Amino acid sequence: MTMRIRTARRALLLGTGLWMLLAPGLAEPARAQADAPGAQPTRSVTGEVFYRERIALPDSSLLIVAAMGPDGRNLAETRVPTDGAQVPLAFALDLPEGQPADLRAAIVTEGRTAWVGEAVRIEPGAEDLALATMPLTAHAPVGFDSRYLCGDSPVRAGFVGPSVVIDLDGEWRQLDPVPAASGARYEQPGDPDTHFWSRGDNALISLRGQSLPECRLVPPTSPDTYAAGGNEPFWSLRIAGGLVAFSTLSAPTPLTGRLPERRFERGAFVHDLAEPALRIALSRGICRDSATGMPHPDTVRILQDGQTLEGCGGDPMELLTGAEWVVEDITGGGVVDAGRVTLVFDRLGRVAGTGGCNRFAGPFTLTGEGLSFGPTAATLRACVPALMDQERRFFAALAATNRFDFDETGALMLVSAADGSAIRARRD
Secondary structure, three states, X not given: OOOOOEEOOOXXXXXXXXXXXXXXXHHXXXXXXXXXXXXXXXXXXXXXXXXXXXXXXXXXXXXXXXXXXXXXOEEEEEEEEOOOOOOOEEEEEEEEOOOOXXXXXXXXXXXXXXXXXXXXXXXXXXXOEEOOOEEEEEOOOOOOOEEEEEOOEEEEEEEEOOXXXXXXXXXXXXXXXXXXXXXXXXXXXXXXXXXXXXXXXXXXXXXXXXXXXXXXXXXXXXXOOEEEEEOOOOEEEEEEOOEEEEEEOOOOOOEEEXXXXXEEEOOEEEEEEOOOOEEEEEEEEEEEOOOOOXXXXXXXXXXXXXXXXXXXXXXXXXXXXXXXXXXXXXXXXOOOOOOOEEXXXXXXXXXXXXXXXXXXXXXXXXOOOOEEEOOOEEOOEEOOHHHHHHHHHXXXXXXXXXXXXXXXXXXXXXXXXXXXXXXXXXXX
């Protein structure tokens, strides 16, 4: 069946039945592409990075500044060899006009991230920008040191003693060093076709003989602050700037100490603190808070005084951001093959995508209790009745969402409080 699309002359506010005008952040990219097909205009973004500590950078250090889109893809980046220069370090890059972005900066030394800054939000527009100085802090990660982009696929790497642990294809793998003509090469024991070959700020990665596109070291997207907790009995863990604070219901005054070097054991990153006497183990896998059901990216176990405490850790936002989600089902009614329905979440509480006919954008709120969506703006197209009906069901299901979860196949479930119906989507 041939599908005819016509322009609608009205606007509709999602969730209340009235169309709204398209948000500027969605309209401008389309306009720019129409004005200059094949070459999207760019805007200049300039700034500098600085840190307060009186620590000299090695001559071989590299400043990396990257602008990431809401779906986690690199929109622009610059890589500036320091060649012995010290902070402040200046940078400049060209960002596509009309695109929202998170700008992140990091200084890399000997292939490892040494200094990082908080993300700076770049709003859609066409004007050149001169940013304020971006402060950096010493990188004190929990788990993984560095983040790579292999094409559009993110891979995390954590160096543990002589080995490296990589987060790839949904699994954590420990690879051990092997001789290499240049750089540093690591292989999975018994499977040399799974390897990580680091060459400065680039790497070559293969998974069971399948090579990824060449990987580039990029600034991490996760903050250096890590939180975890559990119930029955209650406990709370916070790690920030390399310092640990741990408390329980019976001992609410936090026990504090410095986070020691980690090791990788039985699929978990393990930190053993001497003072206070505490073992912290972080392992991969969706963990649901026993009180709220909120999914978290990590399972955390604490060993203290012979007692093992279990709970969840990491930022639930990490489970939503950094990818485009393609909808497979809307409240049990399936989806129309001809209409692609998608969502992209960013870390600043915005969601965008397509409803199968119209593009949309709006806010979402993620709390410790659940997930909800606010009023959403959309474009003004009208499509064939089947797509319009599907889009109405999709927007109504978004408005009714009060939590999210994942099914046994890893699909994202946006669940309604009213009847338990859900939107099911999968990472593209």
